[in-house]
Amino acid sequence: MNKDLEMGIYIHWPFCEKKCPYCDFNSHVRDNINHLKWLKAYLNELRYYASETSERVISSVFFGGGTPSLMKPSVIEKILDEIQSLWHCSKDMEVTAEANPSSSETQLFKDFRGAGINRLSVGVQSLNNQSLMFLGRLHNADDARKAIKAATKIFPKISFDLIYALPGQTPITWKKELASAIKIAEGHLSLYQLTIEPGTEFHKKRIKAANEDIGAALFELTQEIMDNAGLPAYEISNHAKKGQESRHNLIYWRGGDYLGIGPGAHGRITHAYKTEMMHNYREPEIWLNLAITKKYGQQKRAALSKEERRNELVLMGLRLIEGISLDHFNSLTNQHLTKIIDKNRITALADQGYLTLNNTVLKTTVAGRQRLNAVLTYLLT
Numbered sequence: 001m002n003k004d005l006e007m008g009i010y011i012h013w014p015f016c017e018k019k020c021p022y023c024d025f026n027s028h029v030r031d032n033i034n035h036l037k038w039l040k041a042y043l044n045e046l047r048y049y050a051s052e053t054s055e056r057v058i059s060s061v062f063f064g065g066g067t068p069s070l071m072k073p074s075v076i077e078k079i080l081d082e083i084q085s086l087w088h089c090s091k092d093m094e095v096t097a098e099a100n101p102s103s104s105e106t107q108l109f110k111d112f113r114g115a116g117i118n119r120l121s122v123g124v125q126s127l128n129n130q131s132l133m134f135l136g137r138l139h140n141a142d143d144a145r146k147a148i149k150a151a152t153k154i155f156p157k158i159s160f161d162l163i164y165a166l167p168g169q170t171p172i173t174w175k176k177e178l179a180s181a182i183k184i185a186e187g188h189l190s191l192y193q194l195t196i197e198p199g200t201e202f203h204k205k206r207i208k209a210a211n212e213d214i215g216a217a218l219f220e221l222t223q224e225i226m227d228n229a230g231l232p233a234y235e236i237s238n239h240a241k242k243g244q245e246s247r248h249n250l251i252y253w254r255g256g257d258y259l260g261i262g263p264g265a266h267g268r269i270t271h272a273y274k275t276e277m278m279h280n281y282r283e284p285e286i287w288l289n290l291a292i293t294k295k296y297g298q299q300k301r302a303a304l305s306k307e308e309r310r311n312e313l314v315l316m317g318l319r320l321i322e323g324i325s326l327d328h329f330n331s332l333t334n335q336h337l338t339k340i341i342d343k344n345r346i347t348a349l350a351d352q353g354y355l356t357l358n359n360t361v362l363k364t365t366v367a368g369r370q371r372l373n374a375v376l377t378y379l380l381t
């Protein structure tokens with residue numbers, strides 16, 4: 001496939017059974033959802049973008065949320081049929097859906113598979129019942145294990161997420177939990193540290209995540225355990241066996257183009273080195289009404305300045321263990337990365353052991369990834 005034509009499609013389903021106390025995603029609880037109306041809105045927005053991107057090849061579709069496992073499989077199937085009819089899709093297109101153990105069962109998974117999903121990402125968050133209660137989840141560790149077991153039998157690829165650095169968590173308890181996760185993991189695991197985001201219930205209650213030192217110790221321990229288990233990091237929080245990396249997320253991190261369909265979704269489209277950003281209205285009902293009446297629910301569309309594009313590519317690329325290929329950066333922007341970033345700053349960060357730069361790649365070290373926000377602030381301001 002011509003890599004320049006590759007594009008992903010993200011579809012946002014904004015509903016959950018319950019709002020988790022740490023969650024700042026665009027997720028909402030509603031009593032009644034008109035699935036057919038939502039389907040119509042998604043199809044309208046896909047058609048709107050198809051007219052200007054019809055030459056692109058879709059290599060990944062990602063149903064995220066919210067809880068997409070609450071979508072009707074027939075809705076997913078019709079969305080995928082429409083994508084196949086509007087674009088050329090790569091033969092090995094990856095089609096991911098996020099699922100919660102509380103809204104999953106073997107028959108539903110089979111129906112999702114029948115609808116065209118070939119990769120399931122299960123929101124496990126913890127395999128410890130006490131932690132799951134603290135995180136306000138509707139499932140217990142047993143439900144999570146059952147969901148993973150069922151998913152493993154049905155989908156060619158599966159992943160699941162865990163959250164660590166919870167208050168009171170120690171290296172010993174995390175090591176034990178991670179070891180039990182590795183036993184049931186297939187090729188991919190996402191391991192996030194708890195952060196307390198403004199607007200969440202945890203923030204209102206002034207809950208504190210593990211302190212910085214413990215967070216750093218847990219991060220290092222995680223890298224070591226995952227390396228030894230043959231699931232090394234390929235991004236700060238994502239670990240996979242070779243070939244099992246999330247194709248969709250790699251599109252984001254490598255600066256590729258993607259469409260964002262649904263409330264609050266973002267997209268990027270590049271033509272002749274110029275990248276436009278689009279983002280949709282976040283409120284589900286506002287987006288829905290616009291996508292029905294006007295055929296799309298965009299709130300903003302604007303060209304990124306050269307500096308904005310550079311910052312975005314650096315911010316994303318330095319998350320990856322492979323780093324930023326200088327040739328690839330040049331092919332996306334027609335600019336040389338090392339000429340548009342202050343060389344002295346790169347050298348200073350390299351001297352401190354946070355970055356490495358050679359003739360082909362700029363990348364972070366483990367220490368740099370642990371302090372990525374500080375590294376980026378220094379590098380890009």
Ligand code: SF4
Nearest residue numbers: 016019020023027066
């Ligand atoms: S299930 Fe996921 S998206 Fe929904 S509220 Fe919980 S963390 Fe947020």
